[in-house]
Amino acid sequence: MRFGIVVFAGSNCDQDCYHVIRNVFKKPVEYIWHEDANLKGVDCVVLPGGFSYGDYLRPGAIAKFSKVMDAVIEFAQMGGLVIGICNGFQILLEAGLLPGAMMRNSSLQFVCKFVHLRVENVETPFTNLYQFGQVVRMPIAHGDGNYYCDEQTLGLLKVNGQIVFRYCDENGNATPMANPNGSLENIAGICNERKNVLGMMPHPERCSEDILGSADGLLLWQSIIRWLDGKS
Amino acid sequence: MESMLQKAIALGLSESEYRLIVERIGREPTDTELAMFSVEWSEHCGYLRSRKHLRTLPKAGKYHSMSGSDAGGIEIENGLWVIFKMESHNHPSQIEPKQGAATGIGGIVRDILATGARPIALIDSLRFGDPSSAKARYIFSGVVDGIQWYGNCIGVPTVAGEVYFNDCYRTNCIVGVMCIGIVKQEHMMSSAAKGVGNAVIYVGNPTGRDGIGGCSILASHELREELSMRPTVQLGDPFTEKCLIEACLEAYRSGAVVAVKDMGAAGLTCTTSEMSAAGGVGMRIDLSMVPKREKGMDAWEVMMSESQERMLLIVERGREDEVLSIFRKWGLNAVVIGEVTMDGMVTVYDGEQLCAKVKADDLAEPPEYDLPMEQPKYLEAVRSFDITSIAEPENLNDVAKLLLTSPNIASKRWIYEQYDHTVQTNTVVAPGDADAAVLRIKPEMGIFMVADSEESQPSRKGIAVTADCNSLYCYLDPYLGAQIAVAEAARNLVCVGAEPAGVTDCLCFGNPDRPDRFWQFVNAVRGIADACSFFELPVVSGNVSFYNESEEAVIHPTPLIGMVGVIEDVNKHVTMSFKNEGDVIILLGLCKDELGGSEYLRFVYGIEAGKPPQLDLSLERSVHRTTLEAIRNGLVMSAHDCSEGGLFICIAECCMAGNIGAHITLSRKCIAEGHARMDSLLFGESQSRIVISVPCGLVNHALELAEKHGCPATVIGAVGGECLTIEWRDGDVVRGLINLPVEEMRILYEGAIPALIEAGIAE
Numbered sequence: 001m002r003f004g005i006v007v008f009a010g011s012n013c014d015q016d017c018y019h020v021i022r023n024v025f026k027k028p029v030e031y032i033w034h035e036d037a038n039l040k041g042v043d044c045v046v047l048p049g050g051f052s053y054g055d056y057l058r059p060g061a062i063a064k065f066s067k068v069m070d071a072v073i074e075f076a077q078m079g080g081l082v083i084g085i086c087n088g089f090q091i092l093l094e095a096g097l098l099p100g101a102m103m104r105n106s107s108l109q110f111v112c113k114f115v116h117l118r119v120e121n122v123e124t125p126f127t128n129l130y131q132f133g134q135v136v137r138m139p140i141a142h143g144d145g146n147y148y149c150d151e152q153t154l155g156l157l158k159v160n161g162q163i164v165f166r167y168c169d170e171n172g173n174a175t176p177m178a179n180p181n182g183s184l185e186n187i188a189g190i191c192n193e194r195k196n197v198l199g200m201m202p203h204p205e206r207c208s209e210d211i212l213g214s215a216d217g218l219l220l221w222q223s224i225i226r227w228l229d230g231k232s
Numbered sequence: 233m234e235s236m237l238q239k240a241i242a243l244g245l246s247e248s249e250y251r252l253i254v255e256r257i258g259r260e261p262t263d264t265e266l267a268m269f270s271v272e273w274s275e276h277c278g279y280l281r282s283r284k285h286l287r288t289l290p291k292a293g294k295y296h297s298m299s300g301s302d303a304g305g306i307e308i309e310n311g312l313w314v315i316f317k318m319e320s321h322n323h324p325s326q327i328e329p330k331q332g333a334a335t336g337i338g339g340i341v342r343d344i345l346a347t348g349a350r351p352i353a354l355i356d357s358l359r360f361g362d363p364s365s366a367k368a369r370y371i372f373s374g375v376v377d378g379i380q381w382y383g384n385c386i387g388v389p390t391v392a393g394e395v396y397f398n399d400c401y402r403t404n405c406i407v408g409v410m411c412i413g414i415v416k417q418e419h420m421m422s423s424a425a426k427g428v429g430n431a432v433i434y435v436g437n438p439t440g441r442d443g444i445g446g447c448s449i450l451a452s453h454e455l456r457e458e459l460s461m462r463p464t465v466q467l468g469d470p471f472t473e474k475c476l477i478e479a480c481l482e483a484y485r486s487g488a489v490v491a492v493k494d495m496g497a498a499g500l501t502c503t504t505s506e507m508s509a510a511g512g513v514g515m516r517i518d519l520s521m522v523p524k525r526e527k528g529m530d531a532w533e534v535m536m537s538e539s540q541e542r543m544l545l546i547v548e549r550g551r552e553d554e555v556l557s558i559f560r561k562w563g564l565n566a567v568v569i570g571e572v573t574m575d576g577m578v579t580v581y582d583g584e585q586l587c588a589k590v591k592a593d594d595l596a597e598p599p600e601y602d603l604p605m606e607q608p609k610y611l612e613a614v615r616s617f618d619i620t621s622i623a624e625p626e627n628l629n630d631v632a633k634l635l636l637t638s639p640n641i642a643s644k645r646w647i648y649e650q651y652d653h654t655v656q657t658n659t660v661v662a663p664g665d666a667d668a669a670v671l672r673i674k675p676e677m678g679i680f681m682v683a684d685s686e687e688s689q690p691s692r693k694g695i696a697v698t699a700d701c702n703s704l705y706c707y708l709d710p711y712l713g714a715q716i717a718v719a720e721a722a723r724n725l726v727c728v729g730a731e732p733a734g735v736t737d738c739l740c741f742g743n744p745d746r747p748d749r750f751w752q753f754v755n756a757v758r759g760i761a762d763a764c765s766f767f768e769l770p771v772v773s774g775n776v777s778f779y780n781e782s783e784e785a786v787i788h789p790t791p792l793i794g795m796v797g798v799i800e801d802v803n804k805h806v807t808m809s810f811k812n813e814g815d816v817i818i819l820l821g822l823c824k825d826e827l828g829g830s831e832y833l834r835f836v837y838g839i840e841a842g843k844p845p846q847l848d849l850s851l852e853r854s855v856h857r858t859t860l861e862a863i864r865n866g867l868v869m870s871a872h873d874c875s876e877g878g879l880f881i882c883i884a885e886c887c888m889a890g891n892i893g894a895h896i897t898l899s900r901k902c903i904a905e906g907h908a909r910m911d912s913l914l915f916g917e918s919q920s921r922i923v924i925s926v927p928c929g930l931v932n933h934a935l936e937l938a939e940k941h942g943c944p945a946t947v948i949g950a951v952g953g954e955c956l957t958i959e960w961r962d963g964d965v966v967r968g969l970i971n972l973p974v975e976e977m978r979i980l981y982e983g984a985i986p987a988l989i990e991a992g993i994a995e
Contacts, residue, residue, distance in 0.1 A: 009471075009474075009475050009562060009563055010385070010471050010474055010475070012386075012474070012655055015656075016655070016656060019657060019674065020657075023674075049655075050387060051384070051385040051387075051470070051471060051474070053471065054469070054470065054471025054472075054474075055385070055471075056471065109380075109649075109650050110384055110650045110651075110652070111649055111650070112384075112648075112649055112650070112651060112652045112653055113649050141384070141652040141654060141655060143384075203654070205657065206654045206655075206657050209657075211660055211672055211802065211803065212654075212657060212659070212660065213660075213662075
């Protein structure tokens, strides 16, 4: 089993993800340069956070045209696991691998803090070790996390169980107060219908070691590893 | 000759400096040469007025240290260095807040990068005018916007900072930015050009006309806010900076880079002359090769430009393509513009045309001045202030509530939540949780692209970082105020469990050509030198920013102190929040009857007068030693120092952070002799005090430790309940002073700055 982390010009969290996969989980992982046309046979692709191409124009809007994305789209269509975190989520939306779009945070400000999330679907390769409805604590750090989609899409997301994480308070209530960016129905992360592509604004790689104040991200990586182990 | 002299004066040089240039080079300078001297000899770049006094700062301490022109650092464990420096970007931020602050970050980050280190953290020290003015709020929110825009995009976390508002900053804000980097000894880079025939390579953004005269005209004179000044402010491009960070680190690893320097203030002039001078060589460059943003730039403009995100590299001859291809992979310009020569001259061609040929040493060694000084006239008046003229308020509870809303005390959450403080996954203690930020050290992170760390044991070491300066104390007594800035920064580090290890200073003052301002500067430097010597702290790097005044206002002397400490075992760090019901609260140090220079007098009465609190360095050290040993022995659940707002604010912050109350009883045991006033007991800012909480069963152990170190220690209460209550007990007489629900305090404390911003929007 091997992980691949795509490095766009302007990626910031590529090395953080590498650190967790390699040094916390001791799993094979490599960087994939944005101009590479193939994914080196990896089993899970991580699109990391950051400001790919400076977020100029619109977050993710330029990254989707990079050479590697053709391979990522093909890989996803074949059922390969793709997780986009923060800017990676924005890229997945721009690339059409996930439905909907991101708007500026409703505060019109960048926001960095720990938030609570409720796990809404545990039947995905990314969340199979969480409990349904479990409340976890993860950091966010973004200026454009205000997720939006039209009503019909929202209905499909719900029917298909594609809403994976919602912002909530510490008791698990998805209230407007607990919503840090104005996202539709407190959505923090969604997957595609096939459940092999996940996009999420919170950063699981920033909370996978106790010393960082929360290790609630560990189960996400472990879920992926377990799912890949089960497949092979 | 006359017209050349006039040009020199227009560029910011003095007549005598112009004569010296003519004398040194033995002829009249060319336009390009004159431009080069004007920036290299500006106060900002050349430290003409400050150098003599900066030499008195200690360079050695407990930890192995290194000081350098770009940045210095300390060796935190065998072969692993923490590099740091603070620099200000005041005038640009006053004129164009967002770009001024953003490019301030860009510059200091490249200084760290030029040492071979990966930048791992940013800390900001900000000062603005009274936030009731729309102008001050505009500058404040613009600066915060610039920091978040640039800092977030480059992926370097902003982990700590401090912000103060005072009317003295209304025409000169202060934007001090400190950057921290980490590097293994074998990967350190030098700025000394070496090797005749080696290539001079320009990398990064193309050169434009922005920032021309930034260091000479803008930074080295009193500020006249005019629209015409705007072009002297540089424009930032954080995306390019991020690529530059990764590309430089990758290029260093190739082993082909001999030397590197940031093109910051004075741009190409500074790099070519200082790199040559440092290496005892010369350089020949051709400006026609320099990537440019616009056509028709004259040679002098190219040499003076302060366009951002540019570095100059010296690369081994024959390995140019290897290095160029790395930068081009990252989408950056990279061009060979010249070579290293043996003649010691900086020779500048523009195509065929020779524009400048001067000895690097002549440029890099500006004259040194010894300026007159005299004690400022205001001092006598402010020091003769009599506290008895202020009646003790009857309702201290109301005063306490008011103080919680002072912008200088209230929560800075509105600011730091706009900064990414968790990227790079090293932030152990985040802003707002303690007196200093704590970072863990990943052994592999000093190198390009995090690699496997299986071979090396994960380091248990951590570092703590803080910045501090109470400029009101410095206004009332620059020597003492500067000492207090050092002492308090050290105290902040101690409160998280770190041993103070090294200092960077960023000295912001008024016009040094005015003897009273220069007196403030010299005394503040003396204060820093004495305090750092006492605590065995090396000043590894620094920056001087003079001329922070206008016709309308002059800033209080503001010697910002950035400090780094080392935590032997990062798991044993401590935060400020009260943790458990029943933990016992102990005050280390003593409360003295001191209200001079307090935030209480300033905010409640509008008085900036009196004597600042005394500082007994030995007492300070005993408080540090007690706290550190208690933390290492695992006795301490929380630690927080008393600063602005005194003992009340200190304890209130511990309560709010822990979301739990406390019951405090103060008595004669915790006060120095002669103490009488209740307002000074609660809100006075006596130095050398730390409030710790300790599990009930370990109290005696903690008190014994304090006794061993000769540190006054008094049990003053216990953690618990939903309110903070403070009472005074004298014999059998008990007087209630404070009774406030934690939730009520939080609403005041958290709401103050957002309310200011919203009031501004509503206008």
